[in-house]
Amino acid sequence: MAQLLAIESSCDETAVAIVRGSEGEPLQILASEIASQIPLHREHGGVVPELASRNHALRLRGLVEAALRQADVSMAQIDGFAATIGPGLASSLLIGSTAAKAMACALQKPFLAINHLEGHLCSPFLTVGSVPPHVALIVSGGHTMLLDVLGIGQYRMLGSTRDDAAGEAFDKVGKMLGLPYPGGPEVEKAARMGNPRAFDFPRSMVHGDELDFSFSGLKTSVLYTLQRMHGNFPLDDIAASFQQAVIDVLVKKACLAVEQSRHQILAISGGVSLNRALRLALEEASAKNNFTLAVAAPEVCADNAVMIGFAGLLRFQRGMSSLLEEDIHPNLPLATSQDSPHQLLKTR
Numbered sequence: 001m002a003q004l005l006a007i008e009s010s011c012d013e014t015a016v017a018i019v020r021g022s023e024g025e026p027l028q029i030l031a032s033e034i035a036s037q038i039p040l041h042r043e044h045g046g047v048v049p050e051l052a053s054r055n056h057a058l059r060l061r062g063l064v065e066a067a068l069r070q071a072d073v074s075m076a077q078i079d080g081f082a083a084t085i086g087p088g089l090a091s092s093l094l095i096g097s098t099a100a101k102a103m104a105c106a107l108q109k110p111f112l113a114i115n116h117l118e119g120h121l122c123s124p125f126l127t128v129g130s131v132p133p134h135v136a137l138i139v140s141g142g143h144t145m146l147l148d149v150l151g152i153g154q155y156r157m158l159g160s161t162r163d164d165a166a167g168e169a170f171d172k173v174g175k176m177l178g179l180p181y182p183g184g185p186e187v188e189k190a191a192r193m194g195n196p197r198a199f200d201f202p203r204s205m206v207h208g209d210e211l212d213f214s215f216s217g218l219k220t221s222v223l224y225t226l227q228r229m230h231g232n233f234p235l236d237d238i239a240a241s242f243q244q245a246v247i248d249v250l251v252k253k254a255c256l257a258v259e260q261s262r263h264q265i266l267a268i269s270g271g272v273s274l275n276r277a278l279r280l281a282l283e284e285a286s287a288k289n290n291f292t293l294a295v296a297a298p299e300v301c302a303d304n305a306v307m308i309g310f311a312g313l314l315r316f317q318r319g320m321s322s323l324l325e326e327d328i329h330p331n332l333p334l335a336t337s338q339d340s341p342h343q344l345l346k347t348r
């Protein structure tokens, strides 16, 4: 059974995990360390790239040592080193990937360059130990996309956002409402007390067979509503109505993608998939439309290294590895609409 050490440092979380597994068996998480930088960035209202990378560099060594201790394994017992190489902030990606390469080089073990989005996509299947054919809805701070997935590395893009990501819209609306960064969890908290039908915010691009998303019109509509109210607004009702508009769009398009692809499974991942109202709405849709909903466990929805280790392990088990010369790629795509999911994505 192989065991990998994985590093995630694409944005503002420094994470290290040690995972062990065989394909088709539940992943064993031997260690999962996450050092969140949220308090550091909160006072700036968003992520400051230089602060993020400097803190990755400061925290990483301690996290690797803590993970080895927690897993009770030695460096020599690690079979390979995986790290996120994109998409993400260049200076942040560089820290984690360089650390993983250095360890791989020193121990003469394979290095596995992992696409952050592939990590999210795999995360609902940790307990299965493999990635079945399905439709993936990835909803994070930087990305919103629907993919046709045949297995690990076999993806076709069905739709993606043309402007803001769903999480980004949550964060921006949170900021408009005067809530702390990141806005997603704060907006959800406020929405619990509000009326989702109080404001009729727009649901963009929901007519026809279109699987692309757009959230900037919704965000602007919230802004204009707030401006009209001159600072005296029902925060909970606005949060609930905004959240409902995002959920309606995500559910509608996810169901359409399942119908078009004829897969039986819809899997959701990424930070926004922590949203309980979204999960509930998708559970209802899955019961109504007869498909299975696969969700990631809450501890692996937001950025973490377990998902990077799992994606790395699935590649490692196929004899795949990456060159130490592999660069970081801040805009690394996962797939295009032209890709055939029958072709295995060879590198990364």
Ligand code: KG4
Pocket: 011, 139, 140, 141, 142, 143, 166, 167, 168, 170, 171, 182, 183, 184, 185, 188, 270, 271, 272, 273, 274, 275, 276, 301, 302, 303
């Ligand atoms: O996957 P993730 O941790 O990082 C990226 O890869 O972007 O996602 C972070 C995003 C942020 O925009 C955050 O506000 C959002 O996920 N998020 C939520 C919730 N928890 C986190 N959005 C809505 N509801 C939540 N409960």
Ligand code: ZN
Pocket: 116, 120, 140, 141, 270, 271, 302, 303
């Ligand atoms: Zn992420």
